[in-house]
Amino acid sequence: MLAFLVRRLGWMAVTLWAVSLATFFIISLPPGDYVSTLQANAEERGEIMGPAEVAALRDRYGLGQSFFAQYWKWITNIVFHGDFGQAFAWNMRPVSDLIWDRVGLSFFLSVATMLLIWAIAWPIGIYSAVRQYSPGDYAATFFGFIGMAVPEFMLALVLMWVGMRWFGQSPGGLFSPEYQDAAWNLGKVLDAASHLWLPILIIAVSGTAGAIRIIRANLLDELYKPYVVAARAKGLPEWKLLLKYPVRTSMSPFFSTVGWLLPGLISGETIISIVMNLPTTGPLMLGGVLNQDMYLVGSFILILSTLTVIGTLISDLALAWWDPRIRHSYEGG
Amino acid sequence: MSTRAAPILEIEDLHTCFELDDGTVRAVSGVDLTIGRGEVLAVVGESGCGKSVMARSVLRLIDKPGRITGGSIRVHDADRVVDMVTAPGPELRSVRGRKVAMVFQEPIASMSPMHTLGNQIGESLVLHGRATKAEARTRVVDLLRRVGIAAPERRADEYPFQMSGGMLQRAMIAMALSCGPDLLIADEPTTALDVTTQAQILDLLRELQRDTGMAVMLITHDLGVAAQMADRIAVMYLGSVVETGTTDTVLRSPRHPYTRALLRSVPKLGSGGRERLRPVRGMVPGPYARPPGCPFHPRCEEFMAGRCDSTVPGRVPAPLPAPAAGTDGTVSCLRYEDVRDDEGKAAS
Numbered sequence: 001m002l003a004f005l006v007r008r009l010g011w012m013a014v015t016l017w018a019v020s021l022a023t024f025f026i027i028s029l030p031p032g033d034y035v036s037t038l039q040a041n042a043e044e045r046g047e048i049m050g051p052a053e054v055a056a057l058r059d060r061y062g063l064g065q066s067f068f069a070q071y072w073k074w075i076t077n078i079v080f081h082g083d084f085g086q087a088f089a090w091n092m093r094p095v096s097d098l099i100w101d102r103v104g105l106s107f108f109l110s111v112a113t114m115l116l117i118w119a120i121a122w123p124i125g126i127y128s129a130v131r132q133y134s135p136g137d138y139a140a141t142f143f144g145f146i147g148m149a150v151p152e153f154m155l156a157l158v159l160m161w162v163g164m165r166w167f168g169q170s171p172g173g174l175f176s177p178e179y180q181d182a183a184w185n186l187g188k189v190l191d192a193a194s195h196l197w198l199p200i201l202i203i204a205v206s207g208t209a210g211a212i213r214i215i216r217a218n219l220l221d222e223l224y225k226p227y228v229v230a231a232r233a234k235g236l237p238e239w240k241l242l243l244k245y246p247v248r249t250s251m252s253p254f255f256s257t258v259g260w261l262l263p264g265l266i267s268g269e270t271i272i273s274i275v276m277n278l279p280t281t282g283p284l285m286l287g288g289v290l291n292q293d294m295y296l297v298g299s300f301i302l303i304l305s306t307l308t309v310i311g312t313l314i315s316d317l318a319l320a321w322w323d324p325r326i327r328h329s330y331e332g333g
Numbered sequence: 334m335s336t337r338a339a340p341i342l343e344i345e346d347l348h349t350c351f352e353l354d355d356g357t358v359r360a361v362s363g364v365d366l367t368i369g370r371g372e373v374l375a376v377v378g379e380s381g382c383g384k385s386v387m388a389r390s391v392l393r394l395i396d397k398p399g400r401i402t403g404g405s406i407r408v409h410d411a412d413r414v415v416d417m418v419t420a421p422g423p424e425l426r427s428v429r430g431r432k433v434a435m436v437f438q439e440p441i442a443s444m445s446p447m448h449t450l451g452n453q454i455g456e457s458l459v460l461h462g463r464a465t466k467a468e469a470r471t472r473v474v475d476l477l478r479r480v481g482i483a484a485p486e487r488r489a490d491e492y493p494f495q496m497s498g499g500m501l502q503r504a505m506i507a508m509a510l511s512c513g514p515d516l517l518i519a520d521e522p523t524t525a526l527d528v529t530t531q532a533q534i535l536d537l538l539r540e541l542q543r544d545t546g547m548a549v550m551l552i553t554h555d556l557g558v559a560a561q562m563a564d565r566i567a568v569m570y571l572g573s574v575v576e577t578g579t580t581d582t583v584l585r586s587p588r589h590p591y592t593r594a595l596l597r598s599v600p601k602l603g604s605g606g607r608e609r610l611r612p613v614r615g616m617v618p619g620p621y622a623r624p625p626g627c628p629f630h631p632r633c634e635e636f637m638a639g640r641c642d643s644t645v646p647g648r649v650p651a652p653l654p655a656p657a658a659g660t661d662g663t664v665s666c667l668r669y670e671d672v673r674d675d676e677g678k679a680a681s
Binding site for chain 2: 229
């Protein structure tokens with residue numbers, strides 16, 4: 001197992017290095033360098049950047065040097081100083097500050113949706129499989145497909161309208177206007193909660209629909225296997241049998257996707273966040289792309305890739321912990 | 334036979350059907366069988382004759398779309414008789430694993446890959462109150478040692494995919510024996526194993542049967558296995574039992590034409606290989622097209638036109654071959670009903 005871990009970590013390092021190189025290549029593709037874009041922007045606003053300022057920036061990012069020298073400056077700053085550069089569309093604030101401000105909410109949304117998805121999907125999925133082709137199964141399938149088919153943003157718009165029209169709720173945002181600038185107190189927390197359940201629900205709808213189908217299909221694969229019959233022949237009660245054997249086996253997909261939470265931490269639910277005006281990381285990234293804010297976007301891509309790679313490792317480890325077959329295949333070689 | 338032990342299992346007119354899209358398959362169609370305490374009964378027949386479905390019906394293990402549609406399966410417990418066809422859940426489960434245990438055909442598929450051997454074997458012990466969770470492990474190690482698994486302490490903590498098929502079948506047997514059942518149903522226990530392992534498993538089964546005195550219902554398509562293991566043999570064809578009798582009688586002087594055809598299709602030891610093997614004529618009819626009358630008549634070499642294709646033969650006591658008098662077991666063939674009718678006429 002240790003050998004497996006060491007090997008995996010080694011490959012992760014190689015992967016991340018390749019990703020960082022590719023990322024830097026992509027963000028330096030657009031014509032003109034970072035500082036000339038800044039200058040152009042400043043001129044549009046009628047300001048003029050001083051030559052000293054320009055020279056300092058050029059030196060800081062190694063502009064005018066070769067591609068690899070620029071890459072080296074960029075990546076060493078990130079790795080050794082945690083300095084991701086500055087975002088010019090945000091008054092030259094450090095990219096890391098911008099992202100950190102929003103990670104909390106993104107993470108909360110990801111975890112809450114994931115928990116909600118599985119909490120709803122497990123019982124329904126199990127029921128659907130055990131009572132295959134029953135009216136309940138058909139109902140779950142019907143609503144499941146509707147949930148998958150309806151676009152999230154439309155659901156968001158409709159529900160926001162319903163909330164405003166009939167429940168007098170202020171649409172979108174994290175806080176009602178009266179709490180916007182207030183200090184944190186119980187009222188503000190409750191207000192945030194009353195705004196957050198809606199996006200969580202909306203994001204969970206399509207995820208739940210998919211998860212139900214996955215659980216149902218996985219469980220149907222297991223339900224009629226000989227080992228289930230053999231366990232039944234021992235005299236186990238049906239529900240105990242179901243949970244111990246086929247459900248246990250069909251839980252594997254949950255563990256193989258648990259690591260996807262990590263990238264979700266930083267990608268935020270972009271579309272929903274924009275529609276519902278939530279300050280997650282998603283809109284920040286989209287803005288960065290639209291403005292060609294190269295260090296902001298580069299940082300996002302790099303962090304997302306890193307988290308994806310780490311998340312995959314976590315999934316693999318969780319799966320090994322859960323499924324002895326996987327565990328032994330790792331140990332075997 | 335009058336000296337038969339008290340029955341542990343009585344199956345009467347059992348019907349099990351599978352409702353499929355293309356029609357109904359009558360996999361088991363009127364099976365009557367009795368197994369006495371401590372008796373080894375081999376159920377033989379070609380693939381698809383309903384042996385396994387019949388065996389599974391006994392513990393009511395038929396998955397949808399299959400369904401037991403009629404008959405009774407009486408299991409004799411110490412002070413009560415449980416009809417497995419109608420028994421409510423708790424009563425059914427108190428028989429499963431405790432009074433009647435089962436060994437399955439594919440040992441690897443019949444064990445959960447996610448749980449250790451110790452966990453799966455100890456489970457029934459705890460379930461039926463034979464051991465506490467703490468005692469279970471010691472008992473499991475004892476059981477594994479009993480079925481001839483080396484290093485049982487280590488094996489108890491291993492997973493099925495770490496073992497060979499033969500070893501797993503031993504473990505399955507240990508699992509089935511854990512609660513000391515009165516009847517062990519072994520459904521083709523050696524089919525998935527290689528020949529050497531087959532012999533070892535059969536030896537083990539016979540030894541365990543002698544030691545514990547349990548009854549065994551051995552489902553097999555292999556007449557050699559049946560000859561080696563069984564006290565009595567029941568021959569099935571298309572979902573019904575066509576002949577029963579002691580092993581000697583059925584194998585040496587079969588009464589039913591199907592048993593005779595079946596025996597002609599396997600080589601006999603000591604015949605010097607001069608005798609030609611003859612497969613049973615024709616093919617097993619499709620599952621939806623059950624022949625009218627005697628189900629075997631399209632393939633029968635003693636077919637009587639006008640009778641066998643219209644009259645369903647009943648079960649009659651099967652005569653012993655001359656010069657012996659008397660009967661041994663039963664046979665379902667119109668030829669023997671003739672004999673009975675003639676005898677009846679002669680007597681009146």
